[in-house]
Amino acid sequence: MIRVLIADDQALLRGSFRVLVDISGDCTTVAEAGTGAEAVALAVEHRPDVVLMDVRMPEMDGIEATRRICADPATDGTRVLILTTFDLDEYVYGALRAGASGFLLKDTPPADLLAAVRVVAAGESLLAPSVTRRLIAEFVQRPRPARPVPRRLDGVTEREREVLMLVGRGLSNPEIAEHLGVSLATVKTHIGRILAKLGARDRAQLVIVAYETGLVSPGA
CATH class of the missing domain: 3.40.50.2300 (Response regulator)
Known part of the structure; x- marks a missing residue:
């Protein structure tokens, strides 16, 4: 239960x-x-x-x-x-x-x-x-602290950064899988590793990291 x-x-x-x-x-x-x-x-x-x-x-x-x-x-x-x-x-x-x-x-x-x-x-x-995409569009317009991308994303691979960027844009796991041409299981594995490396609680926190590190920019 x-x-x-x-x-x-x-x-x-x-x-x-x-x-x-x-x-x-x-x-x-x-x-x-x-x-x-x-x-x-x-x-x-x-x-x-x-x-x-x-x-x-x-x-x-x-x-x-x-x-x-x-x-x-x-x-x-x-x-x-x-x-x-x-x-x-x-x-x-x-x-x-x-x-x-x-x-x-x-x-x-x-x-x-x-x-x-x-x-x-x-x-x-x-x-x-x-309202998910409207929320994201509004959020990225807000001031965010200047924070070097390498420092926040140390240990995150290039493919994981790409997945993180797509999460930040509001794509679902199936949409990310289709965009990258990989399986849904592979996407879930990438997201699990990103969560662990960044110490994030869940996907919502990954969205915020994507904004604050500049992986997602206004208008993206």
Whole structure:
């Protein structure tokens, strides 16, 4: 069973998400949090596989809660999926930097939300399909710290850099495989090695590395 923590300041929404999760057959709700501080404490206590995290909550917002959960060795195996009302919410960028594995809109159909939980629990990253490339296009326009590519990418091979660039452009594994003319298994192997070499939690973090090292540039 995929163990889920639901963090939202609206009790009605928490209840709705809980019902959806608990009737899925392969997911179960382990706890509910009404504030960011509660989400952090309950994540440490229950160590869920996935946290469904609202952004705007009292005491501590979802971004700071995400940062603390993702930085704590006690919750190293926990993935955070941000739920937002807006498809390009300003807070989404901060959430991704904080370590979130992706985001979805709160009006996402129930079946798609459950599919997202499963994807994130499996260690993949997920951005709302309707806005993924818009998100990437917007993100690369933002100022990023000057950081030499060789220093950040020491040990990453030329082929791995190419794969990382394609990840940063928003291509899926099958699309990368087709683009490079290799098998899907080969792409997965490359991504696994890149994650290990860069110490990244998941694909969402690879996207950010691709931006910040200049492998993906505005307009790419």
